[in-house]
Amino acid sequence: MKFKRIPDHIGVIPDGNRRWAVGKGMEKKDGYHYGVSPGFQLYELCRDLGVKELTLYGFTTDNTKRPAVQKEAFQKACVDAVMDLADRDAELLVVGNADSPCFPEELIPFTNRVKFGEGSIKVNFLVNYGWEWDLNHQGGLASKDISRMDLIIRWGGRRRLSGFLPIQSVYADMYVLDELWPDFVPEQFFKALDWYQVQDVTLGG
Amino acid sequence: MKFKRIPDHIGVIPDGNRRWAVGKGMEKKDGYHYGVSPGFQLYELCRDLGVKELTLYGFTTDNTKRPAVQKEAFQKACVDAVMDLADRDAELLVVGNADSPCFPEELIPFTNRVKFGEGSIKVNFLVNYGWEWDLNHQGGLASKDISRMDLIIRWGGRRRLSGFLPIQSVYADMYVLDELWPDFVPEQFFKALDWYQVQDVTLGG
Numbered sequence: 457m458k459f460k461r462i463p464d465h466i467g468v469i470p471d472g473n474r475r476w477a478v479g480k481g482m483e484k485k486d487g488y489h490y491g492v493s494p495g496f497q498l499y500e501l502c503r504d505l506g507v508k509e510l511t512l513y514g515f516t517t518d519n520t521k522r523p524a525v526q527k528e529a530f531q532k533a534c535v536d537a538v539m540d541l542a543d544r545d546a547e548l549l550v551v552g553n554a555d556s557p558c559f560p561e562e563l564i565p566f567t568n569r570v571k572f573g574e575g576s577i578k579v580n581f582l583v584n585y586g587w588e589w590d591l592n593h594q595g596g597l598a599s600k601d602i603s604r605m606d607l608i609i610r611w612g613g614r615r616r617l618s619g620f621l622p623i624q625s626v627y628a629d630m631y632v633l634d635e636l637w638p639d640f641v642p643e644q645f646f647k648a649l650d651w652y653q654v655q656d657v658t659l660g661g
Numbered sequence: 662m663k664f665k666r667i668p669d670h671i672g673v674i675p676d677g678n679r680r681w682a683v684g685k686g687m688e689k690k691d692g693y694h695y696g697v698s699p700g701f702q703l704y705e706l707c708r709d710l711g712v713k714e715l716t717l718y719g720f721t722t723d724n725t726k727r728p729a730v731q732k733e734a735f736q737k738a739c740v741d742a743v744m745d746l747a748d749r750d751a752e753l754l755v756v757g758n759a760d761s762p763c764f765p766e767e768l769i770p771f772t773n774r775v776k777f778g779e780g781s782i783k784v785n786f787l788v789n790y791g792w793e794w795d796l797n798h799q800g801g802l803a804s805k806d807i808s809r810m811d812l813i814i815r816w817g818g819r820r821r822l823s824g825f826l827p828i829q830s831v832y833a834d835m836y837v838l839d840e841l842w843p844d845f846v847p848e849q850f851f852k853a854l855d856w857y858q859v860q861d862v863t864l865g866g
Binding site: 587591614615616617618619622623625626627628629630631655 | 792796819820821822823824827828830831832833834835836860
């Protein structure tokens, strides 16, 4: 095994789909479709390395203010991803505001954790997620079934959380790649893991 | 003016005091004293540039689990910093769990915002702060008088928030410098501001 230290829980901010599409001469909305396949490559790498939990930032309640064609495109990409995952191994939980019309109704059955195949890795998928919605939820955090993250990897160059699970992020190490998400290749993920090897964990102590 | 875009609110994580002290052949506890003066240099730079609000991470409830000599040293550094600020211009607010014996009693008067001199910049200082304490406070966020941050600058190389104001951090751009905090020089701050000039603000839209 190349990596001595494997994070239990990795969070992923797959940013840059729209910029990638524009760079390829496509419309912004077309980028989301090309973000689905990288997600599965990453899922397979994590599963094979023994990562216990993987959380992906799908879309936020703020994102739904974008033009309708973009909104429909990222909603569809999220539904496609879940339907494809159903044929693999995972324990899937979709977390987001399912009371809103922006939440794809096909995903409602997955707002309670569902086991696919052997269920060898927990996969959390944030769909129509909002940090204020999460924190102001009745009966505690809406995302309470998502554990604290050890490593957050963001694609697309921006060094910010953009509302990604504020509570689970408090002690996470954050690694930012300049490459846009649809240009994902495994080496980018390995670069993040290489960096993670040399981060120390103090948790304030 | 060199910078077209000045953040309204800058958060600072002044990390690396202990590593710096060890590197100089001193004891770990001795580093905190050398972190006070850089704080004032940074305060003056921010004030002169027209930054409206500056938040500094003093110490956390987790930090107080460190050896007693270290705890006493960072408590003293925080008290010294506040007493020195009282001779300058600022509107100071100290935020932290003042019900605990780890909170220096000299700082209790500043747990409500106090104006020094012209009060030309809001300064928030987290002292015996804990993110769980903040979020589970009766009557809303304990840090509710601290606004959302635009830019967070961390010294000491670690790319994480370490529990720094999870709510006010949700959209902040994060810039990490490898230099240890007591080695602060203004050029480091200008590097962070240079970087900030080219970050775009979308807030998820």
